[in-house]
Amino acid sequence: MSGMTPIVKVIARTVAGFIFVYGCYIILYGHLSPGGGFAGGAIVAAGLILSRLAFGTSAAQERSTSISSSIFESSGGILFLLVAVLGLVIFAQGAGFFFKNLFPEFGKGGTLVSAGSIPLSNIAIGIKVGAAMLSIFVVLASTKYIFKE
């Protein structure tokens, strides 16, 4: 795969970064406005997939992408679970439960730094969803590659 025409490549190169940043914005503002980890993660993955579609990648590159994205996916899942389990474990004096808010008195309501442990969970979901979408794409792309032989 050598990629698409120069027009597509130039536009993709310009737009992919903006899409990525927009995805991060959706993730980070998930506790304040519509959006959140799932939607933001999907947008981040869209940015990454766009550059792959436009420029094309070799099978070797796709293998390394699939390895790193599966590591990111697992880490996102672990981070999300860790936030939940810490709520159970840290407050051991009878007050802890699964998904307990880790920072109850943290930040000012309505600002970016607020909402306790929800932004952490959002980031974790964002990482997981973004990496999962990317690895689905990579699997679809590389399976096609195998069938051609």
Added chain:
Amino acid sequence: MEILNALINITDKGAGFLHSIPALLIAIPLGAAFLAPILFKLWKRLAEIITGLAVTACLVLAIYLVLFLGNTPIVYTFSGGNWEFIQNLLPLGIVFVVDKLAAFMLLVVSILVFFAYLFGLKYLERFTGLGKYYTLYLLMFTGMIGLVMTGDLFNMFVFMEIAAISSYALVAFGTEPEELEAGFKYMVMGEIASIMILLSIAFIYSSTSTLNLAHLSYAFTQMQTQMASTPGFRAGFYFVLILLMFSFSLKAALVPFHSWLPDAHPSAPAPISALLSGVFIKVLGVYAMVRILYNVYGFSWESSPEVFTALIVLGLASIIAGSLLALNQKDYKRLLAYSSISQVGYIILGFGIGNLFALIGALAHILAHALGKGLLFLTSGSVVYRTGERDLGKLGGGLGKYMPWTSLTYNLGALSVAGIPPFLGFFSKMFIILGAIDLARVWDSDPSKPGWTMIAVAIIAGLFAVVTLGYLLKITNQVFWGKSEEKRTLKESPFIMVFAMVSLVVLLLAGGVAFFFWLKPELLGPAADVLLKGTKYGELVLPGLFGAGG
């Protein structure tokens, strides 16, 4: 170390630890599922080790729950704020409810998952991509555990999908053409059932505005008066009920809806076949259906005989058709898969008869069949591991000389599944038949009810236990006994595989011996009691609501 210390802190409080077990039972396998692929990249054995730790921890927690759970269920609320003041009245958070029935199911699931893991350690060596295997294995485990514990209808659907989607991938794990085909067929059938469940959840939510199982049982009680006056409402109520029963029957592979099972279960690797036939169809199909019919709708023979008649018909059809189809099979694992259909029919028959005897029998059969059929599928894995062959004609007989332990465990397991006295399988079938006879006795005093039909049901159930023995001994005859023409150089399977199989036989024997001393009074009786109490379940979970309403 920090986490360990904190865990010990929780343990010191005793009751507090018991209370946080539901969360731990979800968190441990889920966390291990995400860790396994990362650790697999570092060192292959690390994924096995973390899976083993998670599975063992869950088994220990399940045993702890069974031993120390009191008569009041654990209600674990995921409430984010200061919601406790109306917690007893209205369910705002999502709840996990662990009562005696859920604890029993947790024990069954954890035991079989543990031994299937041990068996898989050696068996899976020739497969590639084991990191993904262990992730899927643990996710399937998480889904089953979550489904058993949850007290929320939509959560039930989510956990069902977690378990089901993992199982679709695991069925096709060998990636041979026929395995992929079986996996695809299984996925289409399974998703039809899942979408029907989602549809019925939408109907239920639109008419009751709640999805909490306890709150739903309250809402359905209130609905009875409305139903009597509005005929359209009654039709809608039964439409949703039939949707639910259809989709759970499809998940449990009862006879009109069984066509996916004989393809899907033999295609999976042997430990997964054991799990799918042993616990998967029972948790996703039978447990979910029974929990909803008994505890949420609160049906009984007095209030709605048509539901129980339907269960008995489904159960009998599964018993008869499953056994007769199994008689004619030529593939080791396919025969066992048809046998699973027939044995799940016994369980559904027990729940359809619905008195104390039959419920104890059905629950005991869940345990007996989980251990027994799990064992039989593991022996099939042991045979395939050494010979690479599943076809009964090509195996040629005489394997028992080379693989004595596999042969012995197969034969004892077959005796238990067929229902021969010292084993657990005998007591479970006996109690189901006793339940049918007891119901016939009750019906005889009422001229409007035909008591002889239940006697006929009991006779059919007893007769097909013999047929079960017939088709299971077919494998004994064609694989393990007799003499083979060619000279072979076969060895017994590795120790860990034999250990898993022998342990299951020992558990079956111990279950049979301890049936009247421990199993029935301590485990099965209280679990059957949960079902017999019907909508009392709702009162135990949300005491405030029922107190205010009544």
